[in-house]
Amino acid sequence: MKKILLVPLFCLLHASAFAEDREWIAYAKLIDKLKLDKFYASPIGGRDKVTLYAMLTPKNKGIKPSDVVLTVAHSAGKQVLPITPEGKLFLVPNAAWIKEDAKIWTNLPTSEKVGVGFGMDALVPDGRQWRYSRLMGSVAQSNELIKTHAGLLSLLVPTIKTVVLQFPKPAQLTIQGKSGAKLYNSDAKNQIRLAPELALLQEDPLMLVSERPGAAELDTE
Numbered sequence: 001m002k003k004i005l006l007v008p009l010f011c012l013l014h015a016s017a018f019a020e021d022r023e024w025i026a027y028a029k030l031i032d033k034l035k036l037d038k039f040y041a042s043p044i045g046g047r048d049k050v051t052l053y054a055m056l057t058p059k060n061k062g063i064k065p066s067d068v069v070l071t072v073a074h075s076a077g078k079q080v081l082p083i084t085p086e087g088k089l090f091l092v093p094n095a096a097w098i099k100e101d102a103k104i105w106t107n108l109p110t111s112e113k114v115g116v117g118f119g120m121d122a123l124v125p126d127g128r129q130w131r132y133s134r135l136m137g138s139v140a141q142s143n144e145l146i147k148t149h150a151g152l153l154s155l156l157v158p159t160i161k162t163v164v165l166q167f168p169k170p171a172q173l174t175i176q177g178k179s180g181a182k183l184y185n186s187d188a189k190n191q192i193r194l195a196p197e198l199a200l201l202q203e204d205p206l207m208l209v210s211e212r213p214g215a216a217e218l219d220t221e
Helices: 027-033 036-041 095-099 132-136 138-149 151-156 198-203
Strands: 022-026 050-058 070-074 077-081 103-106 114-122 129-131 162-166 172-177 180-185 191-194 206-209 215-219
Touching: 022 027, 027 036, 027 095, 027 103, 050 138, 070 095, 114 138, 129 132, 132 138, 132 198, 132 206, 138 162, 138 215, 172 198, 180 191
Parallel strands: none
Antiparallel strands: 022 103, 050 114, 070 077, 070 103, 114 215, 129 206, 162 191, 162 215, 172 180, 172 206
16 A cells, blocks of 8 residues: 555654653554554454555654564563564554553654554465455455544545555466456566456456565555
């Protein structure tokens, strides 16, 4: 999902400074702001094609998302939360941490602030071939989830229109429809962009890829 789709959930966060790391936000508050509790409480059939994530954006452009370290301090110890180089943070609510009001600490000083939004990616099915609806059904599912769980914030989010497959190297994708095979080649960025087609969703043909994509972003273009 491109950054344009990220919904700002609350003001840039900051907290009192400690000697080194500092307390940033309560774990339960972050889960609530991102609607993760509602997302994972939804029937699996309504969220099985997408994954929800938090997007961290340092206000200081000189700080990369990968420079940010977030650590959950809970009763059993401490656990670092994995953040992708792009700033994506994938979280599944931990009921024990919520119950004990665990805190998230950051390595950034008080003077540095981080904006937080949420986004969704399509889930890449297992293997290198799958039914068309398994991947392309993520577009309709993501729009419905935003409408259902984002509330008034959904009015700020453009409609998701495409799936952008991201490959580690040049790749090809084939859709084996009844009217013949459609072949797509990755572009200069090793990406293939697809918009869902109603006829293909109904037919549900096989999709085959020469390389397994590393991610499938949802986009408005």
